[in-house]
Amino acid sequence: MANPQRYIAHFDLDSFFVSVAILNDPSLKGKAVIVGGSRERGVVTSASYEARRFGVRSAMPMRAALKLCPHAILVGGTRGEYSRYSRWVTDIIAAKAPLFEKASIDEFYIDLTGMDKFFDPLKWTVDLRAEIIEKTQLPISFGLATNKMVAKIATDEAKPNGYLFVQPGKEKEFLAPLPVDKFSGVGEQTYITLKAMGIYTIRDLSETPIAVLEKKLGKYGGDLWRKSQGIHNGEVHAYHEAKSISCENTFEENSADTAFLLSELVRMTERVAYELRQDEKLTGCIAVKIRYPDFETTSKQTTIDYTLRDDELIPVAIDLFHKLYRKGVPVRLLGVRLSELTNHAVQASLFEDAEKKNNLYKAIDDVKNKFGKTSLKKARTVTAKDPPSS
Known part of the structure; x- marks a missing residue:
């Protein structure tokens, strides 16, 4: 068939x-x-x-x-x-x-x-x-x-x-007359290399032996040749609202200490935001989850402007916590979840401080990648019990 x-x-x-x-x-x-x-x-x-x-x-x-x-x-x-x-x-x-x-x-x-x-x-x-x-x-x-x-x-x-x-x-036939830089991934340097080989259009590319392209451009040369033939096998990946990044913590001892609970919430929100940036995603929805000692579990979520930034996610998480939490009742489990994820396409340059802020997050994430996720913490999440970072 x-x-x-x-x-x-x-x-x-x-x-x-x-x-x-x-x-x-x-x-x-x-x-x-x-x-x-x-x-x-x-x-x-x-x-x-x-x-x-x-x-x-x-x-x-x-x-x-x-x-x-x-x-x-x-x-x-x-x-x-x-x-x-x-x-x-x-x-x-x-x-x-x-x-x-x-x-x-x-x-x-x-x-x-x-x-x-x-x-x-x-x-x-x-x-x-x-x-x-x-x-x-x-x-x-x-x-x-x-x-x-x-x-x-x-x-x-x-x-x-x-x-x-x-x-x-x-x-x-459709691709043939188009310039070779129509293919994503053909940057300025590759474009210069191809033009030096006499390759200007996708037709030129398709008529160049694959071995010649691979000799000049390595494996990418072969990929380009297949693209020039109109061959591409990328799948459409189903979009699910349920796709999410989450973090939960079941406490060794139930706690009704609001300052401690908020400190944990900030720590977890910072962690899921870091994971979000590593996946090069934006989130459009955040949820907070609370489980009490009798295993009653409640959660509350809200849609937000697409973001990947801690300083935009943390205040929303704290607000959800205050709306959800039954004051004075001990908490067994606390969790935060980011959903409605989409690829990082919102241009951060929409705000004057965005470029500076994005550079700051990149620097923070670079440190975490090198020295571990817990190497940098928000001041609110540091307690007297925390050992100094080595």
């Missing part, structure tokens, strides 16, 4: 941060808009197509962007709005898609393999896109193909606010 024909759709919200800003302020429509941090120290998070025409790109220092496009309107970030719209689109897709992956806050893959027995995959995808646009007013593009790689490249070619279907068997 033949395997069912693979169909993978890739959806990408166009200039997501800019699009949300325009919904909040319609007067920005059609103008050169840059979303990001301050003029002096900020970094570009997103730019409208009108700004991109002047060479403005994501991750560019704001100073450089404003030199290229001095008339651009600079808009600060409202991450709560981004979280809300991302969830809205996720809910629409989740209600319809048989299997989908939330690749980032504004990017989704949908696996429609075998569904052609029941409906036309292209019509279904077009209808879903129309529903997202109608309900959220956000522009969104998609590519439909037989694998994730081709679908994503098709989305890029379909932008802004369009769609493109690469029919089965046409993958190589």
Whole structure:
């Protein structure tokens, strides 16, 4: 029995941060808009197509962007709005898609393999896109193909606010005229190497013997050659809200000492936030769990703006604890859980202090990776019983 024909759709919200800003302020429509941090120290998070025409790109220092496009309107970030719209689109897709992956806050893959027995995959995808646009007013593009790689490249070619279907068997033909740096992973150095070999387009790449590419680029050369043939076997990983990172502690002695319990809560929240960053994820939901000596277990959760930062998670965890805890009653177990995880795609440069704060977290995590997770602690979590770090 033949395997069912693979169909993978890739959806990408166009200039997501800019699009949300325009919904909040319609007067920005059609103008050169840059979303990001301050003029002096900020970094570009997103730019409208009108700004991109002047060479403005994501991750560019704001100073450089404003030199290229001095008339651009600079808009600060409202991450709560981004979280809300991302969830809205996720809910629409989740209600319809048989299997989908939330690749980032504004990017989704949908696996429609075998569904052609029941409906036309292209019509279904077009209808879903129309529903997202109608309900959220956000522009969104998609590519439909037989694998994730081709679908994503098709989305890029379909932008802004369009769609493109690469029919089965046409993958190589579709890719052929495109520049080789369309493949993710082809950085500046690899691109220079390929051009020095006379390889400018994906067609050039596909016609170069695999042995030549491997000799010049090692194993990656072989990977690039297979990509140039339109071959990619990446799976769509099902998105589950239940996917989480958690930490629990059953105490040797039941405790009603609020200061001690809060110290433990801060320690555990710091630990799960560290795990979150190691997995390069963001969380959109945090829960606190309390178990009493009679084994009665209660928990409370709340949705939050997507984050990976201790200083944003800890106050929410403490607030949940106070709402949940029956004061004066001993606690047997305390736990904290982060869920609604998505890939790290929120640009931290939305706030002026973000870059400095992210560098701080990276430095802290580097120390933990080198000397152990307990080598650095929040002051609140250090007790008189703690030995000094060696």
